[in-house]
Amino acid sequence: MTIVERLATTTKNRQKSRQNRFVPLAGVLVGAAVIVVLTYTLPPFRNYQLATIGAYLCVTAGLTVLTGLNGQLSLGHGALMATGAYTLALWQDRFNLLLPGIVLAVVVTTLAGGVIGLAAARLRGPYLAGLTLAVAVVVPSITSTFDNTFNSDQGLSVALNPPPGVIPVEQWQVWICWAGALLTVLFLAYLVRGRFGRDMRAVRDDETAAKLAGVGVARTQVLAFVVSAACAGLSGALFAVLAQSVSPGAFPLTLSLFLVMAIVIGGLGRLTGALIGAFLLVALPSVAQSIAEDAGSQHLEGNLALTFFGVVLVVVMLAAPGGLASMKFPRKIRKQKGQE
Amino acid sequence: MDRFLYLTFDGLSRGAVYAAFALALVLIWRAARIVNFAQGAMAVATAYVGYSVASATGSYWLGFVVAIAGGLVLGAVVERVVMRFVDHSSPLNGVVVALGLVLIIQGVLGMIYGNDYRPAEAPFSRDAFQIGGVTLLSRFDLFVFGAVGAVVVLLTLLFTRTSTGLRMRAAAFAPDVSRLLGVPVGGMLTLGWALAAAVGSLAGMLVIPTELGLHPNAMDLLFISAFTAAVLGGLDSPVGAVVGGLVVGLLLTYVSGYLGANVAPMAVLILLVVVLLSRPDGLFSKAKARTA
Amino acid sequence: MKRTATVLAALLLAAGCSNGNSNSSGGSSSNTPGVTDTEILVGTHQPLTGPAAAGYSSIAPATKAYFDYVNANGGVYGRKITYKIMDDGYNPANTQQVVRQLVLQDKVFAILNGLGTPTHTGVLDFLKTNRVPDLFVASGSRTWNQPDKYPGTFGFNPDYTVEGKILATYVKETYAGKKVCFLGQDDDFGKDSLAGVEQVLGSVTAKQTYVVTNPNVGPQIGAFKAAACDVVVLASIPGFTALSIGTAAKIGYKPQFVVSNVGSDPTTLAKTLGAAAPLLEGVVAANYLPLATDDSSPWIQLYKKVNAQYNGNATFDNNVVYGMSVGYLFVQALQGAGKDLTRDKLTEAVQKGGFTGPGLVPVRFSAQDHSGYAGEQLTKLTGGKATYFGTPYTTDDAAGAVAPYSGTAAAPPANGVPPAQ
Known part of the structure; x- marks a missing residue:
């Protein structure tokens, strides 16, 4: 059994697992309270980073369900985020109504995800990776071919109303992004506990067995892709809100690759892992840059940060193959592994 | 018609270098069941070494040999020092470690050589022959075709005619059974990595002179095209890699030439969708042989 | 889920604590x-x-x-x-x-x-x-x-339009009646530059774009050769300038290249072209600062x-x-x-x-x-070195004329630091 199946095991051992006695709703409410308190204590830049973590969490949570629980690897979620972001930008330009705009962004991305998901359901392993990779690199091509709508490389700016009252912008951004993130997490937490979650794991573990047990394999895979696409769309829309602008350069292939790295390093198939991954996506580059800065030489600066980033990835992957989320209870995992 | 011929030859010469690199991806896939995302960065690293040697000694061919030997060494080292210790229970762990290696290699290269483009000389003239006003291929293009052809032949011989090749495939497909049968699985993996990296280095030496020059990120874009080509042809098939490379090269050139450069990535995506929907394991997949 | 919340709180508090940087206001x-x-x-x-x-x-x-x-x-x-x-x-x-x-x-x-x-x-x-x-x-x-x-x-x-107008003015004066082609980057750089060029020259014989994600300009340069253009104007970054010049040489096509300042630094181009650097001979570009x-x-x-x-x-x-x-x-x-x-x-x-x-x-x-x-002056590459020729021109990004600028360049202050005003 692979590490990615841990969540499956915890669900099966529902009685034994402490973790599952907690209702997701309670966890999310605690999280919301923590966030609100934090927004009043953190300085503006930290609030901005916190908001960015929230926006990332939407996509990493959806992706970890797709990849960790359903076994489909996508290198194209950056493109789905771009879909959400551009939808919101175009909507805001005309109507400037944020909430309906975000909903529309999710809907449009869900449709796009459905199309890709239909193709993805037929593909496995590297072939799926190859197809989604081609999706990821097509974004700049689309924005420049239809540049009257998307304005090519320079992108669009996103019209936004200032926050109500005297709330600082960064604090307002945290609230919006984390409202989205916590709703996503809540939705996914209930989803993976239900019948759909069981179907996904069954398909991931053994397609033939799942089929024999009456699980619609293709249906489950397409649905999983659609769900994670919706999350990516929400994330993209939130990024558009954060940046007040969208451009193809902000959604490069490296973003899609970093998302995959984030969920694996965090701990594949776990929402906690998705959270850690989202945190690392924000924290690691800036930590790397400040370490490199302290180390001195101007000409090495960028390269030292890159190297440090790479070393962290390799070391974590070697030291904690199940991701950071798994590090606390190594013994328990081994026991669970043995049980299946 | 002239335009069509011109674009065809241009596309073929681009496609040949995609094919060269796709071969490296196929080789590592056959040997270790992994898509090595670090292949491009590793090839760049050895190309830097090769060109350093070439400029120090004044001999391109010495640098060429050093680059490929460097590929062998680097591949073996990466396998022995890093990849061997990766938990392979999830295929993604290897992918993430490879991506980490990319960052490390690019960072280190940037520190040593700087982030500027450096010239990469070609061993043969890149001026194309012209017949009746139509531009055909250059000597260098012919060299690329020859090298790619040689690699395909050697790989096919290795995997079908030698016991080593058979052991390598067995070790990749069913490591446990192979071990029981006395195949030195670890050694086969190291060998596979070394060979794949050497082919990657060869591809690097072939492609870098035709592009913008030596740069830590010089192979990033090529990796995308070559991976697409390998997937298109089928990751298990060296012939598929070559066909895939040529098809992608031709498609990119035709579309850039007739419709505009910005449309090309969309055309590649459409091609991939069409091919993979009818043949989910690539053009040259063996019937029903589902990958691990 | 509780663990999620705990992890979250711990991570964020850690982030918050590391914010002890000085707020150097005051x-x-x-x-x-x-x-x-x-x-x-x-x-x-x-x-x-x-x-x-x-x-x-x-x-x-x-x-x-x-x-x-x-x-x-x-x-x-x-x-x-x-x-x-x-x-x-x-x-x-x-x-x-x-x-x-x-x-x-x-x-x-x-x-x-x-x-x-x-x-x-x-x-x-x-x-x-x-x-x-x-x-x-x-x-x-x-x-x-x-x-x-x-x-x-x-x-x-x-701005790129100003530059396009100035480059085109040179082409119009020096290569009157010749066919002119244009290769631009597929973004505002290429577009604004083309707008400037066409404002002065009218429609060019052939125009092509390249994308930075595809390092092959064979199809584009091939089209220029087929159109028999005598002059090729490039609105490109240095790598693609070198690539375009190299590709033209490869297919035996020798137009006069006129290159945007953005992609014309001779040191960078020569570095990229290596042994093929002599191809740069005669390339016309523009600049507005002293040459290195x-x-x-x-x-x-x-x-x-x-x-x-x-x-x-x-x-x-x-x-x-x-x-x-x-x-x-x-x-x-x-x-x-x-x-x-x-x-x-x-x-x-x-x-x-x-x-x-x-x-x-x-x-x-x-x-x-x-x-x-406000403008630029043209340079020509000879012997691997760019030198200015003619006079500087100024113009605007709208319909304004391209006018020679007659002011003289200032010399730096003795200590190299601009004086207080």
Whole structure:
């Protein structure tokens, strides 16, 4: 059994697992309270980073369900985020109504995800990776071919109303992004506990067995892709809100690759892992840059940060193959592994 | 018609270098069941070494040999020092470690050589022959075709005619059974990595002179095209890699030439969708042989 | 889920705690961020790594070296300039992050010479909201010249349309009646440049675009050859200039190349082409700053001195000249803003204009105009070295005529630091 199946095991051992006695709703409410308190204590830049973590969490949570629980690897979620972001930008330009705009962004991305998901359901392993990779690199091509709508490389700016009252912008951004993130997490937490979650794991573990047990394999895979696409769309829309602008350069292939790295390093198939991954996506580059800065030489600066980033990835992957989320209870995992 | 011929030859010469690199991806896939995302960065690293040697000694061919030997060494080292210790229970762990290696290699290269483009000389003239006003291929293009052809032949011989090749495939497909049968699985993996990296280095030496020059990120874009080509042809098939490379090269050139450069990535995506929907394991997949 | 919340709280508190950085406000200048009695903190975003770093990564260190030189000569009104360079890898998402860090956390006084059109476009609104002066953006986009919409943003480079008009004027005068083709990058750079070219020449014989993600211009150059163009105008970055010239040679096509300033640094091109560098012979380009190879220019003598003392003797090319010229102009603006430095005073000083410096043509700054240098002069590459010929031209990005500029270039002050005004 692979590490990615841990969540499956915890669900099966529902009685034994402490973790599952907690209702997701309670966890999310605690999280919301923590966030609100934090927004009043953190300085503006930290609030901005916190908001960015929230926006990332939407996509990493959806992706970890797709990849960790359903076994489909996508290198194209950056493109789905771009879909959400551009939808919101175009909507805001005309109507400037944020909430309906975000909903529309999710809907449009869900449709796009459905199309890709239909193709993805037929593909496995590297072939799926190859197809989604081609999706990821097509974004700049689309924005420049239809540049009257998307304005090519320079992108669009996103019209936004200032926050109500005297709330600082960064604090307002945290609230919006984390409202989205916590709703996503809540939705996914209930989803993976239900019948759909069981179907996904069954398909991931053994397609033939799942089929024999009456699980619609293709249906489950397409649905999983659609769900994670919706999350990516929400994330993209939130990024558009954060940046007040969208451009193809902000959604490069490296973003899609970093998302995959984030969920694996965090701990594949776990929402906690998705959270850690989202945190690392924000924290690691800036930590790397400040370490490199302290180390001195101007000409090495960028390269030292890159190297440090790479070393962290390799070391974590070697030291904690199940991701950071798994590090606390190594013994328990081994026991669970043995049980299946 | 002239335009069509011109674009065809241009596309073929681009496609040949995609094919060269796709071969490296196929080789590592056959040997270790992994898509090595670090292949491009590793090839760049050895190309830097090769060109350093070439400029120090004044001999391109010495640098060429050093680059490929460097590929062998680097591949073996990466396998022995890093990849061997990766938990392979999830295929993604290897992918993430490879991506980490990319960052490390690019960072280190940037520190040593700087982030500027450096010239990469070609061993043969890149001026194309012209017949009746139509531009055909250059000597260098012919060299690329020859090298790619040689690699395909050697790989096919290795995997079908030698016991080593058979052991390598067995070790990749069913490591446990192979071990029981006395195949030195670890050694086969190291060998596979070394060979794949050497082919990657060869591809690097072939492609870098035709592009913008030596740069830590010089192979990033090529990796995308070559991976697409390998997937298109089928990751298990060296012939598929070559066909895939040529098809992608031709498609990119035709579309850039007739419709505009910005449309090309969309055309590649459409091609991939069409091919993979009818043949989910690539053009040259063996019937029903589902990958691990 | 509880663990999720716990992990979350722990991570964020850790993040919060690490924020013990000094908020260096206060000081004399009425609480202006980034300004104390002894220091002015300025930030920038640049591509130091990644594919776009080539050439550009040497700009900001050169600017910093010039500031160090000024600091060693007493600074500006006794204040030393600290230049914080952040790497965004030419990725607009990273630009968002690093510029916010500079403004919100490091509390910089101003953003200087942020590089790139797509990268910098994304932070315009943020900088405006936070009232941060956004000086001398490193790109020729017309976006920076919107004084009503972005009152704090100023350009530096001549914009691409101005350049297109000047290049086309040369082509029209020298190659009257010849066929002209145009290859441009597939973004605002190529588009604005083409607009300028066509305004002067009318429709060109063939126009093609390239995308940076496909390093093959075979189809495009092939089309020009088929169209039998005598002159090819390139609006391309250095790598693609070299690639275009190399590709033309490969297919036995020898047009006259006329290249945008953006993609014409001879050192970078020669480095990229290597043994094929002789192909550059005769290439016409344009510039507006002293050329790195012109040792007779007092500016180059000054910059070389600074480069040796404060820039670790980095390769001295036009990018270094550019970076130091940015530094010089910024110090001029600071001198103009006076001793009691505030953000509004800095913007006013820039808007007042009248700077004379290394440029061959004046910078255009005024209340109505935030674009940078007003024009360019043509250069020709001979013997691996670019030299100016003819006279400088100035024009605007609209329908204005391309006019020769007769003013003479200023010499640098004796100590190399612009005097207080």
